[in-house]
Amino acid sequence: MRAITKIKRLAAVLLTMVLGFGLVACTDAAASSSGKNGSFRTVDEIKQNGTINIGVFSDKNPFGYVDENGKYQGYDVYFAERIGKDLGVKVNFVSTEAANRIEYLQTGKVDIILANFTVTKERQEEVDFALPYMNVALGVVSRNDKVITSLDNWNKNDSMIVISGTTAETYLIENYPDIPLQKFDSYATAKEAFENGTSVAWANDNTEVIAFSLQNPGYTVGIPSLGSSDTIAPAVTKGNTTLADWINGEIEGLEAEQFFHADYDATLTATYGSEYKESLVVEGGKVK
Secondary structure, eight states, X not given: OHHHHHHHHHHHHHHHHHHHHHHHHHHHHHHHTEETTEEOOOHHHHHHHTEEEEEEOSEETTTEEEOTTSOEESHHHHXXXXXHHHHTSEEEXXXXXXXXXXXXXXXXXXXXXXXXXXXXXXXXTTEEEOOOOEEEEEEEEEEGGGOOOOSTTOOTTOOEEEETTSHHHHHHHHHOTTSOEEEESSHHHHHHHHHTTSSSEEEEEHHHHHHHXXXXXXXXXXXXXXXXXXXXXXXXXXXXXXXXXXXXXXXXHHGGGTHHHHHHHHHTHHHHTXXXXXXXXXXXXXXX
């Protein structure tokens, strides 16, 4: 009887060990396709599903916005649609704001971020960037009756509008900590506040402030380039090498047809004309 009891106990121990090993193995397998704080999908998984989720802006004309018919439009959207076509899947556009771009990747809400995402060292610790497809710097727009041409000797009673989670916010905090910042989560609310005169200037990507001044009479970009020049690139969840590699191959392959020049012509020319094309567009991931 005691022998049988011992055998049962031994069997129970062995079963526990086997189950424990299986649990660890499953956990390791899950971790192999898991990004920081969330999961990601490989290229094969996306193809099998038939849909790719791409985060874009819905209120940042002409880069990512929703038109009067409820359709996504813009420079980033044009590229996103080509990605879907070449992958052979449907694109599900996910509206994002600047402050939640990283979060959406880490939580698996999107597979790719194509939302005017500037490459920085800090962001590279959180996400993986593919090759760039656009050049960018920071700029400052202000009203014609008080054009801001320098951030030196700033009037402490004046505030500067920024979008939370953008490089403009980071740059000003690090380099001009005495400038009071008025922060907004969306471009629409920032635009409305700026037009209502709550701040004397708005710091953002120079492409964005130039577009604003061209689309809204009475405003001037007094500082067209602030700080260093950077690049815009697609971002994927940290560790999703299959998708990052596929996007890199896509960007390199599209150079032959000058895809991003065509993208500019289709989505940006109405705003910028042809003047800025060669300075903004990056083909094949090759920054000049």
